[in-house]
Amino acid sequence: MEDQSIKLTDLVKTYKRHEAVKRLNLQVNKGELFGFLGPNGAGKTTTIKMLTGLLEPTSGSAEINGIDIWKNPLKAKERIAYVPDQPNLYPKLTGWDYLEFVASVFRIPKEQFQTRANELLKIFSLTDQADDLIESYSHGMKQKIAICGALAHEPDVLFMDEPTVGLDPKSARSLKNLLRELCDHGMTVFLSTHILEIAEQMCDRVGIIFEGDIIALGTMDELKASGGHTDQSLEDIFLELTGGEDQQAIISEMSDHGDAK
Numbered sequence: 001m002e003d004q005s006i007k008l009t010d011l012v013k014t015y016k017r018h019e020a021v022k023r024l025n026l027q028v029n030k031g032e033l034f035g036f037l038g039p040n041g042a043g044k045t046t047t048i049k050m051l052t053g054l055l056e057p058t059s060g061s062a063e064i065n066g067i068d069i070w071k072n073p074l075k076a077k078e079r080i081a082y083v084p085d086q087p088n089l090y091p092k093l094t095g096w097d098y099l100e101f102v103a104s105v106f107r108i109p110k111e112q113f114q115t116r117a118n119e120l121l122k123i124f125s126l127t128d129q130a131d132d133l134i135e136s137y138s139h140g141m142k143q144k145i146a147i148c149g150a151l152a153h154e155p156d157v158l159f160m161d162e163p164t165v166g167l168d169p170k171s172a173r174s175l176k177n178l179l180r181e182l183c184d185h186g187m188t189v190f191l192s193t194h195i196l197e198i199a200e201q202m203c204d205r206v207g208i209i210f211e212g213d214i215i216a217l218g219t220m221d222e223l224k225a226s227g228g229h230t231d232q233s234l235e236d237i238f239l240e241l242t243g244g245e246d247q248q249a250i251i252s253e254m255s256d257h258g259d260a261k
């Protein structure tokens, strides 16, 4: 179907003998804001790296707008952007130089770039620091300039790993509003997060990955309905599905033992 932006077919990644991602099948439609959730080590980053052409799948395929990113990487990569949780930036460039560098890679016309870059810097309150070296930026500022760089070339599909970690509440709100607006205009977002509230508030659909398998997929309403408890929060559903509730019981038991001493 032509409105599928991201398509994973039987996608597998095995590290030595450990199957980190097990035959994932998933489609994300154009304009969707998709949240990819899972506990530590579930396979989120491994999946995102396969989808962005950074890690070769053991088998299966990953397509962006119908283009296999491993068979036709340049064509697929023109249409995507990726913001990792620890962005790898050039410390000796200023924020503006970095954005210009991104613009040159994607051959964005100068005027178009300048308008876009200024808008993005303003949204993330970075205008006054645009001429400072990136090495002087705080973690959150680095995160924000990486997001500006990712959005500079107006990608069709944006991948983000833990996008709001390190951002102050104002910047996190700006990012949420911006992503929503960009998706409403047709961009597709695939984000991984541990912050379930963010997924609950922002995402059109979420997928929960556990031990390399997608164990739940749907809108918030669908996930709640599948559990049979419409008053459950995403956190309740997540803990129930990923076994976190058992751990909670052990923690409570340990603290009870502590009290008894």
Ligand SMILES: Nc1ncnc2c1ncn2[C@@H]1O[C@H](COP(=O)(O)OP(=O)(O)OP(=O)(O)O)[C@@H](O)[C@H]1O
Residues within 6 Å of the ligand: 015, 018, 020, 038, 039, 040, 041, 042, 043, 044, 045, 046, 047
């Ligand atoms: N380079 C690697 N070599 C061997 N095993 C790896 C490698 N990278 C990841 N793994 C393993 O693959 C599994 C999935 O890891 P991955 O980083 O994709 O998880 P994640 O869901 O992103 O976790 P987190 O939320 O902690 O970032 C884990 O068991 C991890 O130990």
